[in-house]
Amino acid sequence: EVQVVESGGGSVQAGGSLRLSCTASGFTFADSIMGWSRRAPGNECELVSSITSDGNIYYADSVKGRFAISRDNAKHMVYLTMNSLKPEDTAVYYCSAELEDGIWWHPPCWGQGTQVTVSS
Numbered sequence: 001e002v003q004v005v006e007s008g009g010g011s012v013q014a015g016g017s018l019r020l021s022c023t024a025s026g027f028t029f030a031d032s033i034m035g036w037s038r039r040a041p042g043n044e045c046e047l048v049s050s051i052t053s054d055g056n057i058y059y060a061d062s063v064k065g066r067f068a069i070s071r072d073n074a075k076h077m078v079y080l081t082m083n084s085l086k087p088e089d090t091a092v093y094y095c096s097a098e099l100e101d102g103i104w105w106h107p108p109c110w111g112q113g114t115q116v117t118v119s120s
Contacts, residue, residue, distance in 0.1 A: 002026040002105050004095040009114030012085055020080040020114060022095030027105045033098045034071055034078040037108035038091035038116075045109035048093070049080060062088075085118045092116075 008020040020036065035050035035058075049069040050058045057069055068081040078095060092113040097105040 002097070004097065004106050004111060006093060006095050006112060006114040009093060009116045011117040011119065014086055014118055014120050016085050016118070017081070017083045018085065018116060020082065020093055020116075022078045022080075024076045024078070024095065024097060024106075027097060029076040029097075030073040031099070032105060033100070034069075035096040035098070035108065036069065036078075036080045036093055037096055038089075038093045039109045040091040043091075046091075047096075047108055050096075051078065082116070085116075087118045087120055090116060090118050 003026050004022055004024045006022050008018060012018060031053050033050055033052050036048045037045055038048050039045045048060050048063055049067055051069045051071050066084045071078045092115050094109050094111060094113040096108045
């Protein structure tokens, strides 16, 4: 069974930092594109970042220069380091996994997620 578990969220003040972690199982992690998505209440899902099996990285314009994605294939984990956090980063953050572009093991903005709250 495909499973991802997000952790590391919390409440911080603007300008602060958090590192989110995702532990994954039930699929071929090393061959998959891993990503982070987020959704604030009433808003649409936003793909924040993704990283391919060979390290190619995508960032949404809204987080470029502030967030960094990384993965540890041995541990089946993916991380999102978030710096210079802004109130507009407040959302539930979700881990995603895809076999290739548009083919999902675990789709964006689905599951438990982890809450990130950034205050002014």
